Amino acid sequence: MTGTGQLIRLILRRDRLLLPLWVVVLALVPAGYAGSFNGLFPTEADRLEYAHVSAGNAGFVALYGPLHGTSLGELVAWRGGFLPVMIALFSLLTVIRHTRADEEAGRTELIGAGVVGRHAGLAAALIVTWGANLLLALILSTAMLAEGLPATGSVLMAVEYGLAGCVFAGVAAVTAQVATGARSARSLAVVALGVAYVLRLAGDVSGIGGGGVSWLSWLSPIGWVQHMFPYGADRWWPGALAVALTALLAGTAVTLASRRDVGAGLLAPRPGPATAAAALRTPVALAWRLHRGLLAAWTAGFVALGLVFGGVARSVVDLVEDNPAMARIFERMGGTSGATDSFLAGITGVMGLIAAAYAVQATLRLRDEESTGHAEAVLATAVGRLRWLGSHLLFSVAGPALALTAGGAVCGLVTGLTLNDVGGQFPAVLGGMLAQLPAVWVLAAVTVLLFGAAPKAAPAAWGAVAACVLLLLLGSTLDLSHWVMDVSPFTHIPHLPGGEASATPLVVLTVVAVVLAAAGLAGFRRRDLPAA
């Protein structure tokens, strides 16, 4: 462990902008909810009504988790239910960045040859990430106390958020040892987070309908921390589960790390073919090789999400039918189908945002290829710049389309089967999913523009995705002005199924995407390809 202190300082130096940014922003969002809820629901009765409607809304429960109480604190803690997932995501990315990604770049070797212990790098990455989560928890609880909320709940909520980050820092520490490269280590950790989220979601949504699979939530660390219910039940013991899991993961990572060589994974690489297949002769064929794993993983993820969302749609209908008050509300909105539709429209919106993350990730392969020097090797052959860029762009455009189609088809089919209305639900859900595409493409195009105009800033495209997610999470609550909401392309997508279908915004967004991407292409044709 010698040298851990110095490595910690190195990490803090390298992350001096990014780390404080996500820690502070995510820590302050709940306080923002508290402030706005006070304004939106000044009286006890207002809050009660909002809580009743929300607790039964499967879309809300899917996104944020179950809601049991009506106090301001409980509403805020519930409404911030997606934040632990984001904190977990940032935490795992930070750990991978300072373990496996460094190792792949050869920096670990450089440092490992100096006076540093074998596990110093892993320890430093974990300590920094856990420290960041502790800081986040401190800021969060202070902000909640400043809003005048009860002390126990505020501390518990801070613990909930911080633990979500700590557990997934541990997950990333393990995947960093198992995988053979930074990319697969990152994907494995993100998949683990996705599985945890979906388990929580399926369990919770099943729970509101009194369904039989509510125990699924208890298989998920995200489920554990959310079932601490700050300001309400104020449970501490699920937190202990998370602490134990974090310790177990860290211990596993250390054990695995001492069993493998620097640069190697646990899975030994298999030899490949001695000659290239006859088809591997064009930039598109190369791009297919580079993108196919990502495409398969995302498509499988969308199919799984489609299954889950489609599977819980039935609970929504049951709920409305069992609850006369709810039924009256939805009758005014268009009967039982109003409940299903509003649930499914929420789902298509979430799926659209997830597809946007895929689109940005696929487009950023351009930057990866450039900064590793692979692009140089291709561009020094008879492949022009536009052809090279186009080969990757094909996957940022068609990849999310395929994933959304697969997810939408499965979700529509399952919804239709459980509601005995395949003919109606299948096209409605699939259509709603595909309507997200123009907004997804706009984010891909923003990434192309950044890549063409300011390649070093290309990863800022993740900021655009995060902004869209935050706007979706905050928008309705903070009562943001239209001007701010309109920044997100997803604001302009019609709410389908159920909403009014209109082609104009879809066409306009597609045109915007084409213009942005064309500007990016033009920029890339003119600029230098810096040395790797």
Next chain:
Amino acid sequence: MTEAISVTGLEKSFGRTRALDGLDLHVRTGEVHGFLGPNGAGKTTTIRILLGLMRADGGSARLLGGDPWSDATALHRRLAYVPGDVTLWPNLSGGEVIDLLGRLRGGVDHRRRDELLQRFDLDPRKKGRTYSKGNRQKVALVAALASDVELLILDEPTSGLDPLMEEVFREVVREEQRRGDRTVLLSSHILSEVEALCDRVTIIREGRAVETGTLSDLRHLTRTTIQAELTGPVDGLATLPGVHGLRTQDSRVTFDVDTDALEPALRRLVDVGVRSLTSQPPTLEELFLRQYQKDPVR
């Protein structure tokens, strides 16, 4: 067409750093041209401009009769490039990379490819991420050498190879040389390699060509080291023009002398009486060091 590469007054700046400051480089068709310079002298920047990966700020560059920026795609069919720092796609095998790059360039000579794989002792079935630096370099070398192209641009191609493989590389380049229709631009700082392979050499420093010519031309510009044991004391040697670094120890003298001042200096020694004499012709090494140890150009 007698010049495969002709670069005149090339300029390129990165922010406030001036990477190329009026560089001239002329490579004749069919020759192996050494491109020598210390790290950061601008060799790689020049090559990147020649490949159309970067645009020059000033000056002119012609490559195989075309413009390296606007005719890039067409020109790249006729050349192959080995970067100094070869990176391979982690999940493609070496054989796949060789075939792919060859095909993207316009075709691979399969017999040549297999022959080169054998000579470089390279296993094409390993995945990119498992190759060592030297083996990655071999992958890029085989991919380049197996293509039927007019021009090879090699940026420090042997920096990761072991001495055995360096020798194989030299043999292969000599064979190319004998064919006579291939031009090779070989950037290097391994002087023995340049001395062994190159017809002509350009030495660059701080973004400028400081010397260019055949090795014997360049030797002409430098000094010979003379060691002599004399029968009597010698004087006046130090004041002779062209004599440098004179050291006298009893009857032994050691000094460096400019090539054109060799004759008067030797005459002076003979006048005194010579018991023994050794002379060392200048090596490229010395030439190189002398160019670098000079005061900065500006």
